[in-house]
Amino acid sequence: DTQMTQSPPSLSASVGDRVTITCQASQDISKYVNWYQRKSGKAPKLLIYDGSNLQTGVPSRFSGSGSGADFSFTISSLQPEDVATYYCQQHDNFPLTFGGGTTVEIK
């Protein structure tokens, strides 16, 4: 199985800050990483697919990059509504696997 190591587990930042989350795969997974947002009490929401593609309707302050085994997710200007837990996920091979999550809070 492909292990996805996500960091940091949590972070606290101010409104307007740039926030970056990283995900490292245990093997080469090409570009096949997706990023999800999970707000309390709501269904997970896809933000970025195939490494860097912004899902329809998602604000442009969210972005993703990387290939091979190292990936990153950035919120360019943190907003209060971005408080959530974020997960990376690979779909290069079965089983699909997720990172452990990063909880983002406002300082």
Added chain:
Amino acid sequence: EVQLVESGGSVIRPGGSLRLSCAVSGFTFDDYGMSWVRQAPGRGLEWVSGINWNGENTNYADSVKGRFTVSRDNAKNSLYLQMNSLRVEDTAFYHCARGGHKGHYDFLNALFHWGQGTLVTVSS
């Protein structure tokens, strides 16, 4: 609007069986692969199982292989998860999620839309 609504969750004793359902609307169901993903209390997301657009191909996490069976009824726009030999560690919210379009690794793909989930509690 794409909607996925899970049902069938309940409290069940270890060793018991349960069948979850996911009713979908807002898209052509038989054009897409589908998955089940779960989240145990205080834990992260875990992919459980996936199925391709016509039901001919399936895949499972090792933790449920041999105990869970995924299926779909395209005429009813519904996805199912038959859960047998349930264990305490299967306690979680179970979400259905829509994958990619058929012909493009439809269930080896991102999970584009999710349902709110249904809670399965396995406890004696």
